Amino acid sequence: MTSRNDDAATVDEAISELLADHPPTTTDPKDFWGAQFDAGLAWVDFPLGDGGLGVSPSFREVVSRHLNEAGAPTWNTTANLLGIGMGAGVLAAHGTDEQRRRWLRPMFTMDEIWCQMFSEPGAGSDVASLATRAVRDGDEWILNGQKVWTTLAHLAKWGMVVTRSDPDQPKHRGMTYFMVDMEAEGVEIRPLYQITGEAEFNEVFFDDVRVPDDQRIDDVGAGWRVAMTTLMNERVAIGGRTGPRNDGAIGVAISTWNESGSRDGATRRELTRLWGEVEAMRLTTLRAAENMQAGVPGPEGSTSKLAWADLNKAVTAFTVAMQGLEGATIPEGYTLEPTTYDTREIERVMSPQRAFLRARANSIEGGTSEILRNILGERVLGLPGEPRVDKDLPWSEVPRG
Numbered sequence: 001m002t003s004r005n006d007d008a009a010t011v012d013e014a015i016s017e018l019l020a021d022h023p024p025t026t027t028d029p030k031d032f033w034g035a036q037f038d039a040g041l042a043w044v045d046f047p048l049g050d051g052g053l054g055v056s057p058s059f060r061e062v063v064s065r066h067l068n069e070a071g072a073p074t075w076n077t078t079a080n081l082l083g084i085g086m087g088a089g090v091l092a093a094h095g096t097d098e099q100r101r102r103w104l105r106p107m108f109t110m111d112e113i114w115c116q117m118f119s120e121p122g123a124g125s126d127v128a129s130l131a132t133r134a135v136r137d138g139d140e141w142i143l144n145g146q147k148v149w150t151t152l153a154h155l156a157k158w159g160m161v162v163t164r165s166d167p168d169q170p171k172h173r174g175m176t177y178f179m180v181d182m183e184a185e186g187v188e189i190r191p192l193y194q195i196t197g198e199a200e201f202n203e204v205f206f207d208d209v210r211v212p213d214d215q216r217i218d219d220v221g222a223g224w225r226v227a228m229t230t231l232m233n234e235r236v237a238i239g240g241r242t243g244p245r246n247d248g249a250i251g252v253a254i255s256t257w258n259e260s261g262s263r264d265g266a267t268r269r270e271l272t273r274l275w276g277e278v279e280a281m282r283l284t285t286l287r288a289a290e291n292m293q294a295g296v297p298g299p300e301g302s303t304s305k306l307a308w309a310d311l312n313k314a315v316t317a318f319t320v321a322m323q324g325l326e327g328a329t330i331p332e333g334y335t336l337e338p339t340t341y342d343t344r345e346i347e348r349v350m351s352p353q354r355a356f357l358r359a360r361a362n363s364i365e366g367g368t369s370e371i372l373r374n375i376l377g378e379r380v381l382g383l384p385g386e387p388r389v390d391k392d393l394p395w396s397e398v399p400r401g
């Protein structure tokens with residue numbers, strides 16, 4: 001076993017070599033990401049060959065800080081968040097060697113965008129009640145059903161999907177997880193528009209979609225376990241991103257306050273209060289990353305996501321209030337358009353007004369704040385669980401609306 005100092009030296013050396021061989025501001029982003037993956041600096045805690053160096057996940061922050069400071073392209077982690085932030089962790093924990101080899105690199109280089117298909121019209125917070133059916137047919141599975149709110153499905157090559165493979169088992173047991181080729185016959189994608197005017201997400205329909213068995217993740221019937229890994233990674237990916245001090249929405253709030261010329265004590269106090277909370281959250285998230293061991297993030301990841309949802313809403317609301325009348329307009333114009341790769345550079349290109357509207361979704365996406373409080377209450381604080389009357393019934397016998 002190597003010491004932390006040895007690991008730090010290995011990581012530093014890999015970063016220096018990458019930056020020297022691939023000048024970060026002039027190398028084509030895709031070439032840079034390919035070289036970053038090959039250098040083991042994509043997910044530094046993953047094994048060699050899988051985009052990592054096999055060191056502690058706490059070095060992820062070191063990598064992203066150095067690459068950001070060098071002006072390297074890092075927007076793949078936002079633009080392909082569902083793959084890089086979530087799918088990679090799923091493959092690391094549940095994928096086969098062959099699946100990791102096949103999917104990790106093109107995901108990191110953005111050659112293949114990923115999406116996540118869990119929610120259905122009748123299954124959101126209670127995703128274990130989902131009804132999309134998977135029926136085995138030799139070496140293939142046939143999928144039928146509907147998913148909804150699927151972020152980036154219209155740009156995605158691969159979709160992580162949880163299905164009902166055995167309706168006679170209780171709801172958490174009869175599920176199986178697959179990777180679906182979003183270009184396969186029988187997959188239909190229809191955009192859904194959000195309050196921002198963007199169609200970031202979609203409805204997805206499966207009509208006799210054939211999925212080869214080698215695109216199954218983990219065992220038949222293990223879908224819930226894999227889904228939990230996905231969701232825990234999602235909460236860390238959404239709430240656990242830490243930039244430098246004053247990065248993101250709070251930086252915009254500070255510059256908006258400065259530009260407004262206001263020297264009124266009440267807004268100054270409010271900004272200072274928000275800044276303190278954002279900074280406390282940033283440092284807590286950094287400390288949590290330091291302590292995180294390799295593997296699947298635990299329910300603690302829900303803390304950052306919960307806190308971030310409330311704070312991001314409050315900070316963006318402060319900013320538009322400081323803008324006065326201007327805050328009621330959308331400077332870039334309001335048109336209904338599907339999200340593109342460029343608009344996925346979300347934080348960098350969005351006006352404060354759109355960021356304010358987009359923040360409304362923060363307490364819904366990736367698990368609502370109510371559900372996260374339930375998880376923290378039960379799994380972190382050890383409080384009594386909610387009554388779950390359908391837990392042991394076969395899924396097929398549970399009444400559905």
Ligand SMILES: Cc1cc2nc3c(=O)[nH]c(=O)nc-3n(C[C@H](O)[C@H](O)[C@H](O)COP(=O)(O)OP(=O)(O)OC[C@H]3O[C@@H](n4cnc5c(N)ncnc54)[C@H](O)[C@@H]3O)c2cc1C
Nearest residue numbers: 116117118119124125149150151361364365366367368370
């Ligand atoms: C911007 C955005 C992007 C999304 N992207 C994706 C995606 O890519 N893939 C995907 O699969 N899904 C995605 N979702 C869907 C998201 O995961 C669901 O919206 C969310 O899980 C809530 O489910 P629901 O909308 O069906 O609401 P419901 O589950 O119907 O909940 C309605 C209300 O009831 C509350 N509630 C429900 N159960 C309980 C309970 N037991 N205790 C207390 N309160 C409860 C909820 O908190 C909520 O306020 C996205 C959503 C948004 C807003």
